[in-house]
Amino acid sequence: MRYLSEKKARIEIIPMIDIMLFLLVFFAMLMLKMIPTTGQVTKLPTSSTAQELPSPKLLVELKQDGAIWVEQQQLSLPQLTEKLKKMGDKTAVTISGDKEADLQVVMKVLDAIKLSGVTQVAIAAKTQN
Template sequence: MRYFETRKARIEIIPMIDIMLFLLVFFAMLTLRMIPSSGQLSKLPTSSTTSTLPAPKLLIEIQANGQLMAEGSSRTLDEIRALIQRQDASKLAVTIAGGEDTSMQRVMDVIDVVKTSGVTQVGLAARHPTR
């Protein structure tokens, strides 16, 4: 009469470990995707009138040598113009980030390209002096 004996219930933890590992990888990838910049700029200029902006839909980084970075790759001004024109410029928020030693003329060139492409929401990245 072995068939009628009750067995003690066991909790299998291996499928639970698989699910937890999948969730860990999923949230790690999601978190990395939410970071808008490539993290190459670490010396933003300071301003006492900084305010927090929502995450930009397009971040343009100006390197110390004048090179432009957008969406993780090096771009020219014409490529940035084409990149903006592929999207709805009226709803696009662009943030321009440059280091302390970035040329002001290069910043103005980028702003001109962004504004002539039809973007109305343009922000400049800066950090507060106390942070």
Template sequence: MQYLEMKKGRVEIIPMIDIMLFLLIFFIMITVHMIPSQGLPTRLPGSSSAQEITKPKVILTLHADGSLEFKDKSISLRDLETQLRHGDPSATQVTIAADKGADIQALVKVMDACRNAGVTAIGLAAKPVS
């Protein structure tokens, strides 16, 4: 009688680690490219005294045609006041990113709507000019 010697199978872990690392890097790179940039779709005016501020709680975008955006949706001034009143308006910091072609009167109306809602901290977004 002859007995066959059976070898135990081995799981090679080093190639498996290499593959897992490659997959991890691949998915990280794909995820980074899938996240959209959060830039403002307006041409901001330039300012020589522009300063970096902490991340504002509310960003309003005023377009050149006078339309207003809040949280990526068009909004009227009346609806804006209602939205701003829901939280604590005195603690809310609003930054208005107005297109440099926007009408000054439209900007003043947006600022008035913020003031009517009780907001006391209103800033204007600008890009720094060297």
């Protein structure tokens, strides 16, 4: 008469652990996306043909007042050229700037990048809504 005896209820804990680990990984990845990865916040210009680029090896930020920032440091044009020469000509550089930045400053930065021998240059922009 063993088949008539009641079975005790069991709580399976393994599926619950799987779900908790999945949620932990999900929220960790979400938090990493929310943390800004580089530099200061700038108001990027907009473009209807903007595309997503891979993370740059070096981000050059142009401020409204004409200041040039690289890796949390303000640099002059000769300092920027020297830094890029040390990094090598295979470095990918992205120029990010305030939408109010002077176009002449952008051209000076492009000239400094060309003098260093770097050929992979991109300009950051937001897509138009």
